[in-house]
Amino acid sequence: MTMREKIEEAAARYPDQRSAIMPALLIAQRERGHLPGPVLEEVADILGVERIWVYELATFYTLFHTEPVGTFHLQLCDNVSCMLCGSEDLLKHLETVLGIMKGDTTPDGLFTLCTVECLGACEMAPVMQVGDDYHGALDVARMDALLDSLRATAGRVASVEHASARPPGE
Amino acid sequence: MPKVTIDEQTLEVEAGSTVLQGARRLGIDIPTFCYLKRLPPLASCRMCLVEIEGQRKLQPSCATAVTDGMVVRTNTPLIDETRSSMLDMLLANHPLDCPICDKGGECELQDMVMAYGPRRSEFHDPKRVFHSRDIRLSPVIIMNVNRCIQCQRCVRMCEEVVGAVALGTVEKGMDTAVTGFEGSLASCDQCGNCVEVCPVGALMSFPYRYKARPWDLAETDTICPHCGTGCQLTVGARKGEFMRVRSKQEHGVNRETLCVRGRFGLDFIESRDRIKRPMIRRDGVLVPVSWDEAGDYLRRRLSTVTNKAAGGLASPRLPNEVLYQFQKLMRTVFRTNDIDCSSRWSMPFDTLGPLLTAFYSRAPLDEVIGNNCVLVVGGNVTEENPVTEYLLRDGARRRQTGLLMLSARPSRLDADARVVVRVPPGGEAVSIAAVVAGLVAAAGEALSGDALATIEAKIGRPVVNAGGDGPARLAAALKDAHSVTVLVSVDLLRSPEARATLQQLNNLLQVLRLLDKGLAIQFLFDRANQMGAWDMGVLPAALPGLRAVADGAVRTALARNWGAEIPSEPGADLDAMLDLCVGGRMGALYIAGTDPLISYPDRAFVQRALGATDLLIVQDAFLTDTAGLAEVVLPAAGYGEESGTFTNNEGRTQKVRKFREPAFEARGNLAIFDFVAALRNQALRPSTQGEIFDEIARLVPAYQGLTQDGLGADGAFTKAVPTPPAGEFFAPPPALKETGRLMLITGDGLFHNGYLSERSEILNTVANDPYVAMSAQDTAQLGLSDGEQVIVRSAQGELTAQLKVDRRFPKGLVFVPENYRALRLNSLMRRGEYPCPVEVQKVHAALEVDRTSRIWRGV
């Protein structure tokens, strides 16, 4: 399906096109990687809604990115439960091994490092989301292993965003 | 009605009233930021919190409905502390750059802190800075995000009142910022209402930026010169120099809102093509002379043309007093009824007059919009009368008004309408006839047998469904309404079918009256004082008060008062006058404040006509195209240089105030009329504005009883003197011929509506290039794409402009906005042919003009 078709299909679930802006942005972000102005315009045009509405949502919600992110978006939870279980040290570790600060992307475009609010998986704190997947009970060793395995997949798939666009039911 | 006690005072309020409304009625001051009177409460700023007995927490008074027996306190220590605390928090990150802020001195935050704020702040941490530079959102709007207090008034104004949805709010929490799509408002209406409602110096007017401190401005409350809505505004001038327009008061029809023309389009008064001195034509060229020389010359020339006809044409933008005096001058000094008040069309007064006298409702728009159904006929109210449109939107969204739209041009308001009937260009009369037929059919029993017989005798058996199911749906909605308001765009008058359209409107109104609907009708004039011009009798067949020239009693009474005879035969209207000109039978043609050469829909013809006139006198503030053809040019006071009154579409008479003296050697229009009358050894009595107003109030029935002092902050309403309708029904017009051709219609765009807006530098900046709007279907068929330059060609001429594909446009319709000077749009038109058949095609790539310099791109 084209992006337009996917968006139109999602929009059919609502009595009002404006409701479909969020789903449409999620679809567009999966298709295009991130959401620069022209993509927002495209979404607005497909749905026939005001552009500013699309812009408002694209910036209000943290999962939408108007700027490009790396192939692997490392989103480390640093909320209370994860903090209590050592996420601060993990962040320092990540900053050291990746050579970037939180919020930045590695020069090879592979990793973007961010901290996020509670991921709702505190039973496995500290937790990090990469793409669609949660990785829990992390410590320095597990984190290193995870980075290694991510680097290994990077050779195989161009973008984890596409890789994870699997059909329902995994 | 529930009773509430606020600070020990008890008050009965209407059910549903809020505590805030109650308190304000008692004169108790409750501070607010987010509250906007015309919109539902937002209750986000928390300035208006009050104590309500029995409630654990403080409650926002703006959003709390009064219940019977409620006891409210607004003056306790806790409330003082809370208000101070809210302000303390707002100030924490506020830049406090008041000395360089345009809002300084009239800033609500400043005032509120003075009244309720903490005396000192304990905030010592670094302040948040969003942007170190202000953001130029559009040519007229500039934003300082750091000063924003997030009251959301601007965004709500833009979306909910203006309907433009150009401003929005991005990010969240402390990062929240008001802005346009991708940081630009290039495609907004530029109405600046967001700037007006901004309580602080966040959204600012760019043209006014750093120009003055508010306390240095002399402010004058007056009326907008641009369209017939008649908005109130306040002009700020410093030492006579125009600085800005604000609309800070909740008065008049507009209650604080304006459109781009009102807010930013008054700089035309500084236009460089002011006429500085009188001019007379010598050896083919206009040369400046003194008033005395001009007088001598004119006296001589006038005496040479007495054997021929004389005619007068005055602008419907002039004040009532000037218009009244003009017709008096023409009738009693020039002894002619050949006068008219539009340079664009001649109206069929025989049809219009009875319709006006029988149905026109001189009542607040706000009130008539409260009717069950509002039918908007013709035009594009969004662009022609933007502030009227805001009120219509308010009706549809917040007052359950059913909007019914019937027009060839789509408008933004269609989205809020219950029924939209898109008629083919020029097809209004046919469509209204179909609505009438549908209504008669739907009404059934509700119409008495007699009435039905009369109607059927004239209009025949109703043919329902003529023109799709739109008219039928519209008729059904009208049938179900208990009260109906019809708003009529004047673009109907420019068509040769005007008479038929008015006749069908007459039929519609009569049927509605037979069905016992509450009825109101108003015109949506695009000229500030069109209603006044009609009322003042600047018409060939009507004397002041819309009374027929033929009516001997009226004529005699007026003649007695004026001390001079009034010709008894109805005169020539604009079309007929031009015919006289072309036929070499026009002696003196006196044109005041209007420019037919630009606006009459047949440039070639009007040029010929004016050229064939013996003596063309033009009295104007600006050197118009028409003035360029004149033999005598008299410099008149412009808008803001002479006081008077306007009567707006609602029939509301309001004061237009002078805020400076006439520029250069210009004289007031009234003084010039005196000057001209004196050349014929006559005197016009009375001759001052105030006395003339009093005479109008004495002699024009609808104005009876008005006093200058009585024109308070909201003006005063003229009173309809209803005459029963004639009860006549008119036969339906013949069906529209399918030509299969593209048909050009013209009208006002948002940024331009006449020769004043053309002279506004700011409007010219925001308006960008002229455009041609067409349907997606037609453009696809012609292989044209949005944004490209196209040629529009008629039998008479052609023009080039940028194509705008409008998905809402019907097939076959081509629209080009008027008053983009460079276009000379009227050179495409041929007299009596409207809509005008055209062809549209691509401009050869090589011919494409370089437009880049004219398009605003932001910074």
Add this chain to the structure above:
Amino acid sequence: MFEQVLLKNVDVPGGHLLSSYEAGGGYQALAKVLREYTPDEVVNLVKQSNLRGRGGAGFPTGMKWSFVPKRTGKPTYLCCNADEGEPGTFKDRIIMERDPHQLIEGLAVSAYAIGAETAYVYIRGEYVTAIRRLEQAIAEAHAKGYLGTRILGSDFKFAVHIHCGAGAYICGEETAMLESLEGKRAQPRLKPPFPAVAGLYASPTVINNVETLACVPHIVVRGPDWFRGIGPNKSPGPKLYCLSGQVRKPGLYELPMGIPLRELVEDHAGGPLPGRKIKAVIPGGVSAPVIPQHGLNVGMDFDSLAAVGSMLGSAGVVVIDDSTCMVKVATRIIEFFHHESCGKCTPCREGLNWVVKVLRRIEAGEGVPGDLEQLEKLCKGIFGNTFCALGDGAAMGLRAALAHFRDEFVAHIEERRCPFH
């Protein structure tokens, strides 16, 4: 051991599949209501059960349902609050990932009760697995006729749609969720009108949490008396507790409502980590004021926790031990609220920004005398004056931390450093 009702399927391999759900008696509640009860009777059953909302506020569910007006000429909507953003909370995720049909059945029965034909499940966008599992379960339920038209041969028709959140905690607030569903920035709405009267698209709308809805089929099958018999009468039922933080056995526990917090933490979750002592516990997600060690005997139910100045909230129990700086915890929590403030109202938006700046300073050893008084003053300005409960929760939590652990704050300011570093 307490009988596992809500979590019965979660550890069963393939427990998320319809076959497994059916094998455990799934969709019998739906069949039963369609066969035996009128909608009003279902509302009454839920009323009698004394089920209170599991999303945080503990509003009686049956009562909420009974506010829905009938025959308004507009559709009625059911919205499931699966936004689960409250830090320390993960129960809804686990239900949706491992037993999605329990939720779908709960939705169907509830929709029948309130007369809704459409439900939107608002799931936070990060929950990709839950979203996929629920999508799959909806498809299965459709294929089997538990969703769609003429459900189980009755006249009842019902569709469930998923709406993914995109990372904004405030969407958990029910009216902000409605705004978000309507495609707007998620900012809370003014009440009244309440959603039951004018909610989604200005139509009557019921919003319930995942766990709340999951309880409903069990109430139908086992009867309201069974439900009311578990835990305190006014706040009864089986309850999911999310344990996390500095505790030996973090995880999701299903235990009776009202279980003492100490028992929950020390017996069920294994107590503190080796060599550590529990210092404080946050009982209901970070919006719930912290309870110091000596207060842990409180019962975990809405009323008991409210009585000690805290709340059950989402039952996200976060355990903090003596190795941790409370100023740091308080700062992190306020940072969270500051980050998630929607920005609508002044006290939350501006006040929390100020609070964060002061707290960060104190934690960094740069606090000055007067800072604590300033914090208290700010709390006073915020608490009770915000538009929604987010700002209130933040101020309440900070007040509790300041009250119970004032010495730690003072130590930071006096020693000009964090004593825990």
